[in-house]
Amino acid sequence: MSIEAQEKKGMSVSDEVVVEMIDVNKWYGDFHVLRDINLTVYRGERIVICGPSGSGKSTLIRCINRLEEHQAGKIIVLGTELTEDIKKIEEIRREVGMVFQHFNLFPHLTVLENCTLAPIWVKRMPKKEAEEIAMHFLEKVRIPDQAHKYPGQLSGGQQQRVAIARSLCMNPQVMLFDEPTSALDPEMIKEVLDVMVDLAESGMTMLVVTHEMGFARQVANRVIFMDQGQIVEQNEPEEFFTNPKSDRTKLFLSQILH
Amino acid sequence: MTDTVKEHKRSFYRTEMLPPKPPPPASTGVLGWMRENLFSSWWHTILTFVGLYIIWLIVSFLVQFAIIDAVWSGQDRTACLADGGREIGACWAFIRVWHNKYMFGFYPEDQQWRVLVVYAIGAVLLAFLLIPRAPGKRLVMLLLFVIYPVLAYILLYGMSSLGLPVIETTRWGGLMLTLVIAAVGIVISLPLGILFALGRRSQMPVIRFISIIFIEFWRGVPLITVLFMSSVMLPLFLPEGVTLDKVIRPLVGVALFASAYMAEVVRGGLQAIPKGQYEGAQALGLTYWQMMLLIILPQALKMVIPGIVNTFIGLFKDTSLVSIIGLFDLLGIAQASLADAKWATPVTAPTVYLYLALVYWVFCFGMSRYSIFMENYLHTGHKR
Ligand SMILES: Nc1ncnc2c1ncn2[C@@H]1O[C@H](COP(=O)(O)OP(=O)(O)OP(=O)(O)O)[C@@H](O)[C@H]1O
Ligand SMILES: [Mg+2]
Numbered sequence: 249m250s251i252e253a254q255e256k257k258g259m260s261v262s263d264e265v266v267v268e269m270i271d272v273n274k275w276y277g278d279f280h281v282l283r284d285i286n287l288t289v290y291r292g293e294r295i296v297i298c299g300p301s302g303s304g305k306s307t308l309i310r311c312i313n314r315l316e317e318h319q320a321g322k323i324i325v326l327g328t329e330l331t332e333d334i335k336k337i338e339e340i341r342r343e344v345g346m347v348f349q350h351f352n353l354f355p356h357l358t359v360l361e362n363c364t365l366a367p368i369w370v371k372r373m374p375k376k377e378a379e380e381i382a383m384h385f386l387e388k389v390r391i392p393d394q395a396h397k398y399p400g401q402l403s404g405g406q407q408q409r410v411a412i413a414r415s416l417c418m419n420p421q422v423m424l425f426d427e428p429t430s431a432l433d434p435e436m437i438k439e440v441l442d443v444m445v446d447l448a449e450s451g452m453t454m455l456v457v458t459h460e461m462g463f464a465r466q467v468a469n470r471v472i473f474m475d476q477g478q479i480v481e482q483n484e485p486e487e488f489f490t491n492p493k494s495d496r497t498k499l500f501l502s503q504i505l506h
Numbered sequence: 507m508t509d510t511v512k513e514h515k516r517s518f519y520r521t522e523m524l525p526p527k528p529p530p531p532a533s534t535g536v537l538g539w540m541r542e543n544l545f546s547s548w549w550h551t552i553l554t555f556v557g558l559y560i561i562w563l564i565v566s567f568l569v570q571f572a573i574i575d576a577v578w579s580g581q582d583r584t585a586c587l588a589d590g591g592r593e594i595g596a597c598w599a600f601i602r603v604w605h606n607k608y609m610f611g612f613y614p615e616d617q618q619w620r621v622l623v624v625y626a627i628g629a630v631l632l633a634f635l636l637i638p639r640a641p642g643k644r645l646v647m648l649l650l651f652v653i654y655p656v657l658a659y660i661l662l663y664g665m666s667s668l669g670l671p672v673i674e675t676t677r678w679g680g681l682m683l684t685l686v687i688a689a690v691g692i693v694i695s696l697p698l699g700i701l702f703a704l705g706r707r708s709q710m711p712v713i714r715f716i717s718i719i720f721i722e723f724w725r726g727v728p729l730i731t732v733l734f735m736s737s738v739m740l741p742l743f744l745p746e747g748v749t750l751d752k753v754i755r756p757l758v759g760v761a762l763f764a765s766a767y768m769a770e771v772v773r774g775g776l777q778a779i780p781k782g783q784y785e786g787a788q789a790l791g792l793t794y795w796q797m798m799l800l801i802i803l804p805q806a807l808k809m810v811i812p813g814i815v816n817t818f819i820g821l822f823k824d825t826s827l828v829s830i831i832g833l834f835d836l837l838g839i840a841q842a843s844l845a846d847a848k849w850a851t852p853v854t855a856p857t858v859y860l861y862l863a864l865v866y867w868v869f870c871f872g873m874s875r876y877s878i879f880m881e882n883y884l885h886t887g888h889k890r
Pocket of ligand 1: 279
């Protein structure tokens with residue numbers, strides 16, 4: 249399998265491995281969710297993962313920061329293998345940002361406090377510095393004026409952008425997105441995708457579970473199609489969309505692209 | 507085309523957007539409110555009058571007994587005896603004579619200023635802690651939970667080297683003892699309850715198991731039994747020569763008992779926190795304790811404030827059970843006072859119990875109001 253690093257607007261892929269999954273398997277009880285997953289992510293890659301509901305996409309990316317535990321195989325993130333060792337897991341989580349479908353903002357804290365919490369407590373950053381950084385990223389996601397509101401007072405799109413800013417404040421090396429736009433109204437999807445495009449253009453390594461195929465075409469350098477816990481097909485977006493090889497992929501694409 | 511919808515028109519488009527209008531007036535005055543809520547139908551009208559009648563019966567009886575027919579001063583029972591045909595209500599004169607004992611038990615009168623100092627400092631610190639807008643919460647917490655207990659102990663118990671004569675706990679009593687037991691119980695049961703609630707939800711089987719055993723043990727035993735065990739059985743288990751203070755023993759019992767209930771209340775709150783909050787915190791690299799202290803507990807505790815205060819109120823009232831094992835808390839000393847032959851009258855006991863009910867009620871009602879205030883305060887602005 250060779251991956252053509254496709255240059256888009258100066259987004260470049262280096263040959264430094266950031267995430268490596270080797271023969272990863274996972275079960276929920278008897279149910280085999282992930283089957284022999286092999287995946288190597290290089291620095292600067294923008295990978296879009298798609299597939300039918302229940303195919304294991306969320307489980308796959310949640311294994312990368314150990315929100316889910318895998319039972320067989322190896323996952324190596326930034327040179328560290330994920331094991332039981334909670335200290336190592338916490339170290340990896342500091343370097344790996346995650347954005348959830350339902351935002352998971354902390355409702356009892358203001359937007360600014362949501363963003364500064366982890367830098368202050370996890371990185372021991374002085375409060376003032378953390379606030380400066382938070383404001384910087386809130387500007388990047390275009391909502392600096394909401395900094396002192398509570399998450400419950402924001403629209404879904406704004407909340408998701410806060411969630412992105414919150415992750416970025418930890419200065420992560422990899423960002424994981426689990427269907428970041430699928431809980432949003434159509435008019436808010438674009439504002440979140442725009443922020444994600446900016447992020448991709450800044451060179452961030454991203455793994456994105458999404459069905460936004462426009463986004464995949466625009467920024468992804470690789471699209472992965474999963475079904476029944478397996479990687480069925482992966483390719484660069486042009487090839488993937490215009491010339492899918494597997495019948496499952498064809499069927500899936502015909503259903504979502506109309 | 508105007509921008510009102512004509513019924514017969516099937517198609518329509520708006521040329522001007524409507525400006526916002528103020529809402530209709532909320533209430534139509536007192537009369538309107540009464541018509542709507544009290545007299546909306548003949549059935550409601552009957553209920554209203556029956557209710558009013560019952561209220562009238564209770565209130566008029568209480569006013570008659572506690573104020574109109576009451577005896578306010580006197581030296582002995584003759585003041586409160588019905589002679590000359592006059593109805594006799596509450597014998598407040600008796601309460602006045604015993605009042606000092608009700609407040610301080612057998613604490614020497616010339617040393618009672620120490621108790622008042624402890625009250626005053628506690629009240630100031632508590633005010634700073636409980637008023638949300640007051641500054642310096644961290645300093646106040648440190649003072650209240652670390653320095654204050656030591657200070658209070660030194661003041662109440664005494665320390666000869668400081669010129670404060672030692673007053674044995676056997677002489678403590680009355681409302682003072684009730685407050686000491688309740689305060690210690692509250693201060694211990696909240697943190698301990700939180701720890702056991704977390705323990706019960708822990709991933710580690712040993713910790714979970716210990717927590718479950720602790721909680722289920724204390725929940726399964728009546729407080730009376732706990733108190734008897736602490737006063738009668740505990741000394742048998744202690745190694746020879748070790749004695750535990752007569753007040754400390756039930757104190758520990760009450761505190762652990764309340765902890766178990768508190769743990770279950772807090773666990774309810776923890777269970778109501780969505781999984782996403784845990785994941786959001788974990789994904790940022792927070793440690794377990796950071797996640798719990800900064801994200802989960804603030805939300806969970808806020809949710810169960812009514813339950814927490816309910817447990818506090820229960821604890822406050824349960825302190826009266828220590829009178830059964832021979833401590834002279836407010837209830838204990840009040841009952842002892844009934845044996846005072848000098849004041850034996852038919853109205854003495856009713857007066858004392860009315861007084862007791864009033865004192866307990868004031869404290870419990872205060873806690874309840876504070877909890878309501880806190881809920882409203884915490885819910886403004888960012889309620890989801
Ligand atoms: N905690 C769990 N316990 C048992 N089964 C689970 C659990 N979480 C997920 N599953 C199952 O594992 C399978 C894969 O779930 P996963 O959430 O990874 O799918 P997905 O591809 O993200 O789907 P979707 O598009 O609906 O989000 C599903 O069939 C789901 O029912
Ligand atoms: Mg999913």
